[in-house]
Ligand code: SF4
């Protein structure tokens with residue numbers, strides 16, 4: 163599982179940095195490195211681009227895992243160069259951006275779009291398989307998530323747009339419900355498709371404010 | 384009688400029903416809907432008013448239904464799950480009933496990427512089968528989805544759609560069964576062009592006895608031009624248009640006359656298929672042709688019940 167990111171266009175990054183001339187760049191050695199969006203090579207490339215646009219880069223670092231607690235220490239170790247900057251540009255997923263925000267008083271800006279939490283299907287091809295809905299239905303859908311993989315998050319089988327195994331939205335997207343159907347058929351459990359799945363409780367995925375969870379002794383009872 | 388609408392009366396009396404479709408305008412003109420009502424009034428038992436079909440913003444189905452009703456046509460309000468959550472949908476249903484609308488058709492809805500607001504956020508809070516269930520509970524138990532009581536009656540005649548041409552083919556009958564179990568009292572199918580496949584599907588439907596539990600109306604989309612035939616074949620998801628039909632339209636002298644003729648032939652053929660209780664003619668943007676098709680198919684006059 164990695165967080166899939168894509169670089170924002172420079173035309174969006176530059177104005178977001180505002181008038182500030184001096185920038186400190188932070189990359190991430192984990193997901194953003196795998197995605198080739200915020201590893202050492204990309205950080206250095208960004209440094210060049212910013213300098214070409216008249217910015218001064220006061221320093222840079224690639225934190226092993228930007229979303230980790232150790233980011234606080236990395237920021238402290240590099241406090242001098244960071245202090246000189248007007249802004250920090252973070253080339254990690256939004257978790258890393260927000261972690262830096264938590265531990266620094268500087269203005270922090272994202273250089274990447276966080277697309278989704280996914281997996282690498284084949285080299286360079288990433289796919290979303292779970293949106294952390296908080297109320298997993300994989301038990302009834304034989305391990306294939308309809309919430310994410312069906313374009314309409316349907317729970318009661320394929321819509322009328324499913325043709326030749328493809329989703330109506332794109333010939334490149336398999337219909338999630340065809341996948342589920344085929345697997346249920348192979349397992350001799352097609353009767354599961356006949357049951358009506360009642361309306362879903364979405365409050366676990368879209369409650370007010372950030373979702374939180376506290377570990378307690380009873381958590382896993 | 385569940386709602387006592389004209390459509391329900393015709394179907395429950397065992398007559399062969401004719402429904403049509405009226406697409407609301409991309410604007411504010413009531414006159415456009417009035418004209419459609421005028422064109423359809425004498426040739427169909429009810430008319431569906433689409434709900435932002437293919438995700439293109441149009442006058443709301445609810446408003447369109449009211450105008451159709453004022454124009455003397457029994458309206459079928461379409462509701463898609465794409466744009467509204469359970470709160471908005473239930474509220475619209477209450478409003479529809481208050482305004483005298485009794486037929487509601489439940490659909491998932493085309494994905495917004497096909498429409499004119501592809502950057503919109505979709506909803507899909509509930510799906511079409513859950514929507515049918517919700518309407519049934521509103522009517523039979525006078526309860527909202529949350530379990531709270533509804534004040535007043537909610538007389539509804541509940542409909543749904545079925546697409547025999549979508550995949551997996553074998554599941555299409557099971558999906559219909561789910562809709563019937565959820566509470567669908569009438570079904571309008573996707574446009575039929577490939578009669579053999581449709582007949583095969585209906586055979587399976589009859590085998591399961593579903594034709595006895597719901598009224599199935601075969602969908603018919605009259606084709607206006609060779610270009611439309613090609614477009615439907617190549618780009619409309621979930622529709623199967625055989626190549627022979629495209630060729631026939633390409634060779635036709637007058638494509639409109641030919642298109643109407645094809646529609647009549649389809650109606651005549653589906654009428655003979657056991658278990659079919661009516662036809663649903665979707666001539667969106669070409670409503671004027673519907674009276675002619677219904678007449679040629681020998682389905683006029685429509686019963687007055
Ligand atoms: S149902 Fe889908 S989105 Fe929800 S937890 Fe399971 S895999 Fe993730």
Ligand code: SF4
Nearest residue numbers: 312320321329337338
């Ligand atoms: S075609 Fe399949 S994946 Fe696409 S929206 Fe319909 S059911 Fe979902």
